[in-house]
Amino acid sequence: MSRKKRPQNRIAKRLRCSRCGCFAPRDLTSKAAENWSGKWVEGRLAVIVCPPCQTPLENAEAAANEAEVTVRRAEGGTFLPDPVLCITGTTLENPGTVLYGRDHLQRIRTRGQAENLGLVSDLPLDTRCVPIVGGVMIYPPGR
Incomplete structure (x- = not known):
């Protein structure tokens, strides 16, 4: 069976x-x-x-968050949910940038917590990572 x-x-x-x-x-x-x-x-x-x-406020907040993700995907971005850590470039030759998702970054600021991270590394140096509500948008070079 x-x-x-x-x-x-x-x-x-x-x-x-x-x-x-x-x-x-x-x-x-x-x-x-x-x-x-x-x-x-x-x-x-x-x-x-x-x-x-x-509540009406929760409906409006959800609609705004959905609109932001939709617009950023239309611009060529890929959404990764929080908690995530993006590293562009290589750590030895060119460290590039390190970026946490917006929600996770706020948690680190207020409580010093940095747990359960998803790591996105080996991205091309010109990759653009932007923190948004709930995670990070990743834009490959040329977009």
């Missing part, structure tokens, strides 16, 4: 709305999940809110 593999975008434990307790869709990339909001704390999804429980 063979077992079907779960799609990679599904989670093992179902998430629930932090306010009313209703279950989030299993597939967080599905159409049913597109209006759910989440808040990341220290690199982990800490709060998830269903559409009926969201």
Whole structure:
């Protein structure tokens, strides 16, 4: 008997709305999940809110964040979620720049925490990395 593999975008434990307790869709990339909001704390999804429980301010914030990512992708960027550390150039010959995601950088400033980093290295020297809400946008040379 063979077992079907779960799609990679599904989670093992179902998430629930932090306010009313209703279950989030299993597939967080599905159409049913597109209006759910989440808040990341220290690199982990800490709060998830269903559409009926969201405040107007939360709706506006989510729309602004989505618009920023959409515009930056249209400009040729690739989004990497926080916590991430980008290193351009080579560490020995030309150190280039080091960049944390905006949320992670704020955590380092306020609490001195630098845990669970995803490292993106060996990027070409002319790669541009820009911190945005939730992570970093990476722009390859020539874009």
